[in-house]
Amino acid sequence: MAQIKVEIIERQTVKPSSPTPHHLRNYKLSHFDQTALQIYIPLLLFYSNAPADATTNNVMATNERYQHLMQSLTKTLTHFYPLAGRIKGHAVIECNDDGAELVKARVKCSLSEILEHPDTKMLRRFLPIESESRESVTGPLLLVQVNSFECGGMAIGVSISHKFADTDTLSTFINCWTATIHDQSNKLMFPKFGAASLFSELYLPHPEPPPFQPTEATKEKWMTRRFVFDASKIAALQSKVASSVVPKPTRVEAISAVIWKCQNEASSKSSSSNMLGTRTSLLRPSFFSHAMNMRKLAVPPLPENLVGNLVDVSTARYPHSGQSTSVIDLKDVVAKIRGALVEVKERCATEVIFDSSKAWEKQKECINLMKNDNIDKYVCSSWCRFPFYEADFGWGKPSWVTYVSVAVNNITVLMDTRDGNGIEAWVNLSPEKMALFESNEELLAYASLNPRVPY
Incomplete structure (x- = not known):
């Protein structure tokens, strides 16, 4: 441009x-x-x-x-x-x-x-x-x-x-x-x-930055690509990844699964190439986290308009280090994602989330996991179903609403398309991993790389 x-x-x-x-x-x-x-x-x-x-x-x-x-x-x-x-x-x-x-x-x-x-x-x-x-x-x-x-x-x-x-x-x-x-x-x-x-405040005299906090050292080590999944491709993907464990995967679960699988493959191939000079790759251990709105998950539910950061994080792991990337099964990936989401829902249905010390202990577990350099970390935030396309300031509803990528590596943000049926995925990866990710044939079977925005 x-x-x-x-x-x-x-x-x-x-x-x-x-x-x-x-x-x-x-x-x-x-x-x-x-x-x-x-x-x-x-x-x-x-x-x-x-x-x-x-x-x-x-x-x-x-x-x-x-x-x-x-x-x-x-x-x-x-x-x-x-x-x-x-x-x-x-x-x-x-x-x-x-x-x-x-x-x-x-x-x-x-x-x-x-x-x-x-x-x-x-x-x-x-x-x-x-x-x-x-x-x-x-x-x-x-x-x-x-x-x-x-x-x-x-x-x-x-x-x-x-x-x-x-x-x-x-x-x-x-x-x-x-x-x-x-x-x-x-x-x-x-x-x-x-x-x-x-959720009472924590008494931390010098709170350390969150693990994914952008720094000057990391700001230049990422790149972003936009992938659009239309409704028909999402339906086909949901059908493909359905199983007896997850018979009706959601749109977000299905898309998250194929993104995580392709991220795993890109990371493993990139690492193998750097170490061995070949494209023969072994699967690196990784986890995939979803940011989840606690307002709807708490029992009883919290008010939708309650202000603040009311987000818990799921952690799905794919720990089979040493195996070939060819063994990654999308149905298994979806099952792991669903299991992690259910775990958060169960946690939010108890009083644990309202106990600052217990909630902080859970957060520290996640922080320590984030610091482990031997595990690839991927985080997904779904903005789907938020009514941003209803935002009429006096001259009609928006033609397009979008998140703008923040300089944080391995972050994916999902947003609805204007018709509410498709999903746009903004994916951040390092340049070497993105080159492999954006050319993945399985990903491109369901997603278009940065097509024109209809308006």
């Missing part, structure tokens, strides 16, 4: 329309918040150009939309008041109304050029800040960039601190913002605070 210019027009601080009451000044972080990655969660929402009869002047339309977004954001921050604050120490957000940051940008191309074959490096330029920036802990907790294209289209880039939010919280925020714009109090999902009272 040719170099495309993104010009920043202005930056401004947006504060809540009403000051935060003094008794809400200190927002406590739960222990899950404290141990979250020190990054911004990135989201991009693309909107096609406005209807022709709306206005004949794209510049005027852009200015009107920008003002519309700014004014509604001030009202939304009144409900999401911690997002206008700053983290103090590592256990509290000081809700001081310092504000969020809103950026206005102009892109010197049409939206169609971006959606022809989406490029990760290009997409990152539509965000208001690098996702790996440590400002997610020291600076604004929310930044938004409004990108206007020459054709009249728009991309809204949202970066929200992972120390405050998980994907569910991000979804609640977007829902609250769009409902505020339309003055739809009946559809307004007010955020519910108080996760720290359920």
Whole structure:
């Protein structure tokens, strides 16, 4: 893709329309918040150009939309008041109304050029800040960039601190913002605070960074590819991997299985080639983790709009070191994934997750496993079924919604396609492993490599 210019027009601080009451000044972080990655969660929402009869002047339309977004954001921050604050120490957000940051940008191309074959490096330029920036802990907790294209289209880039939010919280925020714009109090999902009272904070004087925390040393050692699984291919894959153990695998389970299998093969071939100078490969031990929303798994379920990082992690292992990669059975992989997911569901159905010390012990087990260099680690986060495609800010629903890859190796993020039936997988791997992974014939039998985004 040719170099495309993104010009920043202005930056401004947006504060809540009403000051935060003094008794809400200190927002406590739960222990899950404290141990979250020190990054911004990135989201991009693309909107096609406005209807022709709306206005004949794209510049005027852009200015009107920008003002519309700014004014509604001030009202939304009144409900999401911690997002206008700053983290103090590592256990509290000081809700001081310092504000969020809103950026206005102009892109010197049409939206169609971006959606022809989406490029990760290009997409990152539509965000208001690098996702790996440590400002997610020291600076604004929310930044938004409004990108206007020459054709009249728009991309809204949202970066929200992972120390405050998980994907569910991000979804609640977007829902609250769009409902505020339309003055739809009946559809307004007010955020519910108080996760720290359920999952009390940890008293860690110097908490160490999470195992997958991006560093300057690792930022250049990864690459991202986008794979799209359409509905018919997903159905065929589900049918292929079904077994007596898992007779009805979910879309996410089936796709995770083929991705993990192909990642294993790429890693093993890469390692064998480096050591032996051949492509004859033996299977390396690995595990595959899914981030799971504890709100739905807790008994009784927690409120959907409960704010914070309420995520547990499954750990499926494929420990058969020393065997050939040709013995990997997709049905067996699915069974291991399902077993790990069931284990988390059972754990979340007990009171263990509400016991900080026990939950921390479980987290430390995972951390120690992550540090083991003899095991390959893969993590998957599914953003499927979140209603991001319902985000109407006043000019219709988005043409495309996407996650933007963070510089973390061996991470996969799954998102729905616009029709809700297909799935897009954003996969991060080292360059040498990606070269093998993206050419895997079994993967390409079910997925297309970075096709054009329909809009």
